[in-house]
Amino acid sequence: MTAELLIEQFLNGLQFGFMLFLMSAGLTLIFGVMGLINLAHGSLYMIGAFSAAATFAFFNSFWLSLLASFSCAAIVGIVVEKTIIRKLYNRDHLDQVLVTFALILFFSELVRWIFGAFPLYLDVPELLNGSIEVFSGIYYSKYRLFIIFVGLIIAVFLFFLIGKTNLGIQIRAGQHDREMISALGVDISKLYTLLFGIGAALAGLAGALIGTIQSVEVGMGEPILILAFVIIVIGGIGSIKGAFIASLLVGLVDTLGRFLIPWVLQTVTNPSDAMSVGSAIGSMLIYILMAIILILKPTGLYGKQLS
Amino acid sequence: MFKIINLILSIVLLFASSAFADGHKLKVGMITTLSGGGSGLGIDVRDGFMLAVRGSKDIEVVIEDDQRKPDIAVQLADKMIQSEKVDVLTGIIWSNLAMAVVPAAVNQGKFYLSPNAGPSALAGKGCHENYFNVAWQNDNLHEAAGGHANSTGFKNTFILAPNYPAGKDALTGFKRYFKGNLAGEIYTKLGQTDYAVEIAQIRASNADSVFFFLPGGMGIGFMKQYAQSGIEIPVVGPAFSFDQGILKAVGDAALGVKNTSQWSKDLDNKANKKFVSDFQNEYGRLPSLYASQGYDTGMLLISAMAKASVNDMEAFRDALRSADFDSTRGQFRFSSNHHPIQDIYVREVIKEGDTLTNKIVSVGLQDHSNAYVDQCSM
Incomplete structure (x- = not known):
């Protein structure tokens, strides 16, 4: 194994972390502030990817399709919040799970009905195609660097939004005491609609960005959802900072684990066994990490302490 | 009444x-x-x-x-x-x-x-x-791919497949026919969509070719990311990642790739x-x-x-x-264990007008049965 390979895998881990952050940022906002378990987050991710692919097929422009992805997802999110989600805030978590699970089934069937069951085409623009030399001798995909870049922008945007704006103050206040903030004259239902829209837009944007190098197909959101929940639980529910740190941690642990464990095992057993045992352990690693963190910090890295 | x-x-x-x-x-x-x-x-x-x-x-x-x-x-x-x-x-x-x-x-x-x-x-x-x-039988198309790798002159191949029964059969089938060295062998997670880690290993392995079995959406992700990474090493695979249903989603990245199949539109x-x-x-x-x-x-x-x-x-x-x-x-x-005996072809991804599709270039294995006939007592 060479140093170049190790550095490249480290970059891959970082990049995977930013990917995870894009997926989980919206979910942690919605879950943390509104107390809503939104299983349909993966569906919004899928809607983002499909609207991007449809726009791409029509206009053949990657940038337009990115724009379409988060605006469509935001519109769908706002409509869903106004018609369905709104009725769930005062219900218990089981009701929320049931309704948002129904939304998954509904959106999957709807998308299949509109677009068919076959994967759609979405490709990187010429500008981001290929790879560039980041350090001497280390080449890295331009598109993956672009994902890191967008992840950073979103992170800065969210820190600014939550920490420095009026809206952010309301969001943080709402997180602490829902009744008090509405008693102080803040229109909480408008705030929630807006917040759900932002969460949906982030999911949609992630769907388009990631769908571009993976496959745009029905059901692409469900595997993502599990990872996103792992991230927000590790990071502490509702904390953007927690989600950010947890994403990078999980990204690095998963990538380097998947790569290093089989390599270490090869020294004690034959390559074929090392590979199958190693990849099995590698895919468990995220959950082991989650268990350890929850034992040490039961509310996650940056979660509110239970009183 | x-x-x-x-x-x-x-x-x-x-x-x-x-x-x-x-x-x-x-x-x-x-x-x-x-x-x-x-x-x-x-x-x-x-x-x-x-x-x-x-x-x-x-x-x-x-x-x-x-x-x-x-x-x-x-x-x-x-x-x-x-x-x-x-x-x-x-x-x-x-x-x-x-x-x-x-x-x-x-x-x-x-x-x-x-x-x-x-x-x-x-x-x-x-x-x-x-x-x-x-x-x-699961191994069949991969055996043909192994044979094709030999006849193309590949000596050092990197192979990967998902970690489930058909993935194991795939690599077993390929290795049964392939005579060269393995530059690396990886089992990925079933349903995995991001292959940055594997692609980095392929780049570092000095392989002269890549064989992969990643059916459905997994293959779309792999091919797009592979094409995008700028690696020029040729790939070979079974038809599953180059079949009509997903070629459109893979796009031009698939053009010219040789793949093995028991069937083709132009038979x-x-x-x-x-x-x-x-x-x-x-x-x-x-x-x-x-x-x-x-x-x-x-x-x-x-x-x-x-x-x-x-x-x-x-x-x-x-x-x-x-x-x-x-x-x-x-x-x-x-065959006596109720699996087909058939020809397996090598196909190439081509463009017919605007549509990506496959055409047969040669017969990979003729009248091919499977390796498990003797183990079956029926």
Whole structure:
């Protein structure tokens, strides 16, 4: 194994972390502030990817399709919040799970009905195609660097939004005491609609960005959802900072684990066994990490302490 | 008065028709993947099968969606056997699901005709007289890919496949025929969509070629990311990542890639020409190899029904075994463990106008059977 390979895998881990952050940022906002378990987050991710692919097929422009992805997802999110989600805030978590699970089934069937069951085409623009030399001798995909870049922008945007704006103050206040903030004259239902829209837009944007190098197909959101929940639980529910740190941690642990464990095992057993045992352990690693963190910090890295 | 006669008449008719049904009809239970990831494969198998049996009034088909989940497939199979009372089961795409369903079904005296999954366990020691695979034994296309790698002169190949029964069969099959060195061997997670880690390892491995088996959406992700990474090492694979259903999604990244298949749209025989044009007329898209497998399964079933009743198990089994139908693959017969003996071709991805598709460039393996015939005692 060479140093170049190790550095490249480290970059891959970082990049995977930013990917995870894009997926989980919206979910942690919605879950943390509104107390809503939104299983349909993966569906919004899928809607983002499909609207991007449809726009791409029509206009053949990657940038337009990115724009379409988060605006469509935001519109769908706002409509869903106004018609369905709104009725769930005062219900218990089981009701929320049931309704948002129904939304998954509904959106999957709807998308299949509109677009068919076959994967759609979405490709990187010429500008981001290929790879560039980041350090001497280390080449890295331009598109993956672009994902890191967008992840950073979103992170800065969210820190600014939550920490420095009026809206952010309301969001943080709402997180602490829902009744008090509405008693102080803040229109909480408008705030929630807006917040759900932002969460949906982030999911949609992630769907388009990631769908571009993976496959745009029905059901692409469900595997993502599990990872996103792992991230927000590790990071502490509702904390953007927690989600950010947890994403990078999980990204690095998963990538380097998947790569290093089989390599270490090869020294004690034959390559074929090392590979199958190693990849099995590698895919468990995220959950082991989650268990350890929850034992040490039961509310996650940056979660509110239970009183 | 009229009303009463009408009523009696319809009741009589009802009984008559159901009595007739009991006598001649054959009930097929199809369990396949119709929703979520990988649904394109199941839909192609279903559409191909239904195209073959659409003219036959004596076949009743019950179709259910397994969602690619083994537990759901098992529940559906139980329901179909116990309450629907089907005679023949078919449809499963994924080998892990087939392993969960097939042994129990054939032990309960049902026939199982596999339109896709052909795990080695069901070809060797676990073979059964009521289990027929109409597609291939899992290793087959990969064996041809190994042979093709030899004849192209590849000496140092990097191989990868998902960590599930068909993935293991794939790498085993490739290694059985490939004579060169392995630059690396990786099992990925089933359903994995990001391959940055593996691609970095390929780049660092000094391989002269890459062999991969990543069916469905996994292959789309891999090919796009591979093309995008700027690595120039040629890839070889089985047809699953280059089949008609996903070529559009992979895009030009697939152009020129050699892949191995038992079927191709341009195979020159009467049955195939009819199949390709019928399929396009019926569904408005080009058929994939999965569709051809579904179609052949349907044709095999019809040919067996013409010879024997399903109630006479011995005779029906013999009728299936003789495989007396016009396959889209031309020559088709069963080996002693009920898997096809057939030619496997090397295809190349080309562009016909704006549509990406495949054309045959050579015959990879002729009259190819499978490596597990001797292990099967039936």
